[in-house]
Amino acid sequence: MLTALKGNILEALSPDILGVHPNSYLVLEDGRVAGIHTVLPKSMGEAAVTDFGGALILQSFADMHLHGPQYEITGTGMDKPLLQWLEAYAFPTEAKYADADYARKQYRILAHDLIQNGTTRVAMFSSLHTDATLILMEELEKAGVTGYVGKVNMDRNAPPYLCETTEESEKETLRWLEACKRFTLVKPILTPRFAPSCSDRLLSFLGKLKAERNLPVQSHLSENTGEIALVAQLFPDCPQYWEVYDKYGLFDRNTLMAHCVHSDARERTAMRMRDVHPVHCASSNNSLMSGISPVAQMLREEQAVCLGSDVSGGTTLSMLRTMANSISSSKDRGSMMQDQSQAISIEQAYYMATGAGQRFLGHGVGFAEGEPLHAVVLDDTGLPKLPNITFRERLLRAVYRLDDRHIRAVYSEGLRRL
């Protein structure tokens, strides 16, 4: 069946190239992208057109780092640095997800709010609870959110009420992976919480599992100076933080590393050589005063940087606001260093919020032909009509001034979900 969306279509083709198709048709065949045309070709004349007028048709958002069970406390507890913040706020909240009914209720809200905000792709941390993790995956899939979810592994340096033995962690990980087979849109990703909360034996187990089953991995890297010092103390044989993951085979092209605020040239080179995907979390880095990531520099180095809301270190689930925050923090970094080249562009923010995540998930960039549609229709027509405004300026303005109430439609896997 042929259908088409009509509007101003903007594609993030690379960190520097915005593809602009004013007043065009995004044609779909059975929900898969069949091309973008300024005039409907004769062969597609029978397509049922949904006309969004002057609105912007964007790729929907890929939030490549967030913690599902922390969503409920978003916007609170921003007065401590990372390690103290985990103890005071994150861990007690995650512990509540031992209760499956509670998890169901909360994760249904999260899944709804993700779609509401135009996020159709995620790489998400659950808690260590296997059952709650499966519930999270179910609720995401039901709502139309695709991507990866990971049961968290943590067998040390965690409070007694939120810690597994190594054996439990291994056994539960296998049980979880088995149960994941029923999902089609949401896939499992191995999730050692971060180096300090995993024993060598657990990391070794996860590394072997990754290799055997070709699984992706997500974790944290060089977020905060206190955390980095702790890693150095716990893994004295690893000169740098990344080498802990690398040692156990958890550091390659199938790996997401959140934060990388303090990654120096050597660590960044290691990431680039192994095609590891850093995930930039501007809001959380700001809230917990972890530092400002050198994201412009990383893009110049051709790192495959994605964006993450990092709820609830981050203060918002909205990827529009996450883009704005990533631009703002890069400008703050530039101001403090008196170096304009630290500022990122709207093209870069949009690509990091969409295309970079798509690629990690195995998809093409932009609205790639043959792939199921993931799109968000953002209606900026209520904002002032400025005579000479370009589409890149309209996108920047939309990112700063609009929110979920201006999202008129969300498509995921070819289906309209909002």
Place this chain on the structure above:
Amino acid sequence: MLTALKGNILEALSPDILGVHPNSYLVLEDGRVAGIHTVLPKSMGEAAVTDFGGALILQSFADMHLHGPQYEITGTGMDKPLLQWLEAYAFPTEAKYADADYARKQYRILAHDLIQNGTTRVAMFSSLHTDATLILMEELEKAGVTGYVGKVNMDRNAPPYLCETTEESEKETLRWLEACKRFTLVKPILTPRFAPSCSDRLLSFLGKLKAERNLPVQSHLSENTGEIALVAQLFPDCPQYWEVYDKYGLFDRNTLMAHCVHSDARERTAMRMRDVHPVHCASSNNSLMSGISPVAQMLREEQAVCLGSDVSGGTTLSMLRTMANSISSSKDRGSMMQDQSQAISIEQAYYMATGAGQRFLGHGVGFAEGEPLHAVVLDDTGLPKLPNITFRERLLRAVYRLDDRHIRAVYSEGLRRL
């Protein structure tokens, strides 16, 4: 007539003290604050109560620096530093306000949007056009926005299409002041745009006028390094920027100075000694990469810092978001300097966004008894119910997560305006 608002009343009593009145009555007599009570006293038993349930009753916002005619371009043109930004975007937009009909249409939107966002007090720059300035004042007064508006003076270093002769500037200022007599809620404030755009003769004229008529003044100070260099070149007899204003009697307790990003200890001391009010404009300082103001330091020095959205160098008219931006930028400054003491608190942000402006406008702090009510009711009851959350945390969360759609009521001068 006795009336009362019921809810959780939060008062900014000083930059460090949040007054908290859970589930209390804010009692009004003919729209003026008559007290806050946990139980209605018998003598007030007949008050008609508007019950806002669990919502937060806050002081409404005082936006102490913004440019009315620039509102329409908010969120665009953020790719240039100040002086180039003025030439490319601000000046051409302001020039449109030579047309009174155009001004009427645009300023009606601005006045509506201010109330919609809970801003009932302003110190605003108009353009140099006298008639459009009067229209702006009319529209604000009609909508219930109070405070100060200034016809801009600029007789040099401005494009030919947006420049007055000194004679015109003097004559039009007098005509404008005469016409302002009809306003009751919106008062005139002398507004030399900034030192570079005013000749010595014009500054001298404005200084005399200020002294004769006891008028307040607003201008810009030490926003950007290029601007500071230009001032040094134009006023070689003044060792520092502030001394230009001081020389002409435009630098005292009746003066607002926007930005002060690069004000060093000497300039800050001069401000404090003269009780000049700096206006912190975090969003604009970020967007134009002017720098990050040392606002925590200024508060420690007991400067009377106000907040300004600085539309359209700033990207938002919302003072909720302006508070969030002021906290975020202070944390970015702290991260870059590795100095936690650069971060400001929610108490400080709320006071700067309300009480500091109230004081400049001649009012008491908090919900001062005997004064007409200025309040905003912010409904955060849709956010997760967290068992041990404090009111200061609820306020911080609200600032980060809520927007104008959560503003259930706005009171200005004792009248409900939304």
